Amino acid sequence: MSLIPERLSRLRLYMKTFDIELCIVPTSDYHQSEYVADYFKYRAYLSGFTGSSGTLAVTQDEAKLWTDSRYFIQALEQLQGTGGELHKTRVPDAVGIPQWLAERAR
Secondary structure, eight states: OOSHHHHHHHHHHHHHHTTOOOEEEOSOOTTOOSSOOGGGOHHHHHHOOOOSSOEEEEOSSOEEEEEOGGGHHHHHHHHTTTTOEEEESSSTTOOOHHHHHHHHOO
């Protein structure tokens, strides 16, 4: 059984408590490294996706993960049953994070 839906639920409760509409969770540390120590693996903790590159965006209704072609298969497998959805980067007609955010702006 996946713990990810429970973790996302707790994050959403926190977000609602503090009136936060969106949480962006990158894969990086203080130095913007791609390969980070366990302490900085927030995105993996919240999404279940363990690849070295990706960004998670969480709203009250959605959890979206952006990653590149190195991780498409892995991401699909690891997101299964979590409530998260893969967005592919660097492919034709891909919806990037800025566009996705703009479509949801009030």
